[in-house]
Amino acid sequence: MSGDFVSRLPKIYGMYTGGFLLFVVALAIAEQMGLPNAWIGYVFMAATIGLYAMIGIMSRTAETDEYYVAGRSVPALYNGMATGADWMSAASFIGMAGTLYAQGYDGLAFVMGWTGGYVLVALFLAPYLRKFGQYTIPDFLGVRYGGNLPRTIGIICAITASFTYVIAQIYGAGIITSRFLGIDLATGVWVGLVGVLVCSLLGGMRAVTWTQVAQYIILIIAYLVPVVWLSIKVTGNPVPQLAYGEVLQQIGQLEQQLGVTAGHATPFVKNDMVNFLALTFCLMVGTAALPHILMRFFTTPSVKEARKSVGWSLFFIFLLYFTAPAYAAFAKLEVYSNVIGQSIAALPGWVASWTQVGLVSVCDAVDAMTTVKGCAVNGNGDGILQLAELVLNADAIVLATPEIAGLPYVIAGLVAAGGLAAALSTADGLLLTISNALSHDVYYKMVNPNASAKKRLTVARVLLLGVAAIAAYAASNAPATILSIVAWAFSIAAAAFFPALVLGIFWKRANKAGAVAGMLVGFGLTLYYLINVKFLGMTPWFGIKDVSAGIFGIPLGFITIIVVSLLTKEPSQETKDMVEDLRYPKLAKG
């Protein structure tokens, strides 16, 4: 990639953004002229996936540096956008506002956790990892602690965390395709899988980077448009983030009328304070430990750019995250004021469409618990929809709000395209992490150091297809909402990697035995807790829920590394010199 290409980037992405907006406007006009809703859905899906595939093909590569780290030439601003898309998954796009809708203040643990974690990335990891300058996180563990054992454990942890995470992305893509192509959820998951593979199999960090920048632009437009529209409609103020304070007050009044005792902004209703604190902590530390995010900071040209790039990343993420609570508030206002209290017979079309996907249930019937899927209570059968009779799955809120609020269908299609971009971009990054771990760390570094680059990639792609298929199978059984699946991945990564990475940089005395023990203990304890509490009915310790499993594993990982390191031999002078070198962007040879 030449400097010429970099200097043309603003023009390329500027034209791309303009083109996308024109495309949306054209579809809006077509809708007014009578294009059926179903077609709008098809066109959005086909056009955006086709676009990503095209970018992928145009920037595919077989050079090692380009394939693994995009030639280390991605400017901070674009790396920020790519990291934003890589980061913001189906959970952020679809799940978060839905959770905020359902839980009010208590959902803010996700908003704070997923932004505050970048402070840890900036202060503890990004500049040092960039200085280290290899290809993957297991690379770092392998070099810093020496030998194949730390590398192998790193690989296992990276694959476990990424795999858990990718399930959620494929499930999210499945929800969207199922709703907008009118197929059932299980089939939708497989269609979503094809969308993911089209992008990621084409290959390489370079292809994924430039696709992710394109996906970021679509997802942020798709997220902001409906909220700005609602904000103007409800409050007359085009800046929803400023305007929704007033909406919160209106919600408070409606809550009183509807007999809701715990208001939207009241803390610790659905989640007690201990769990809220623990979840925020796990999400933050997890952010600073997810391999698919950390490896993005290997792609910048310098340490200086890496530091700057964390700032841009968080800024682009922040744009969506500080909008999510506004999105939730406007959605709640629409539902409370326009849906609740309607006659069942007169409910708008979106109710039926979403009921079909299984994410909305209307429980007015007196025997609703047995006759209607998804109802936890029986209704009163009066033909009017009461608050308790409407079951809205959190994952449906973002996608359904444009329809609930009666916005043109093209907005619903736009939001779906944005959600798909979020799910696909994250899935790409994750599959690339898994594929790099398999081809670079396992096959090349451990099995066959003489393998040609081409052979390594072929091996990775075959394995990748298998991994993706297993993930899709798991997703089609949808074991929990997107947000909790993702939260598990954070706890796993946090406990496995964070202590070993941070101590590896900041404490020269940390050695191989300590790191191996610490990673195993952190990873093992977290997995043990999660599985036992979630699936085997173990009584939680101190009432900590499974999503915050890492709260035990993270400190124990630190303690284990410190204790075991001190009990065993000091690392070699060579290793200490390497750590010393990490701390300075450039040392003149003396």
Next chain:
Amino acid sequence: MNNPVTEERRKEYWRRTLRVTAVLLSIWFVVTYVVIFYAVELNAITFLGFPFAFYMGAQGSLIVYVVLIVFYAWYMNRLDREFGVAEEG
């Protein structure tokens, strides 16, 4: 700028790095955990039309995070130049 950096200067650079890291981390801790810990009390205050704890969780703390990272990048780049360890020399 190609003079080797003395051992002492290096130590000083690292000491200042650790200091700025600690300071920024403390601010991060306060706007996250202290604010959550006192959420019920802080919500009694209204800020820009929002209950204050809700505002912090939804916007305020996020803005502080962005500022912390931008400040760190700025401060460290300056420090690199001051101690002659910047990449551009």
